[in-house]
Amino acid sequence: MWVFYASLQAALDLKRTCRKCKHSQLIKLIQRGKAVTCKKCGAEIPAPKPYERG
Secondary structure (H helix, E strand, O other): OHHHHHHHHHHHOOEEEOOOOOOEEEOOHHHOOOOEEOOOOOOEEOOOOOOOOO
């Protein structure tokens, strides 16, 4: 079950890493396309850029 959950998170970009303190955190599915605040240092973590196909 854990493997399925981990792969789902990776596919949906639910894990973000703060650029300032390098803390990784999980975000809620509804926050997927939005910037979030780091729970450790308070810095803003921007939403990942959409993948470009070319």
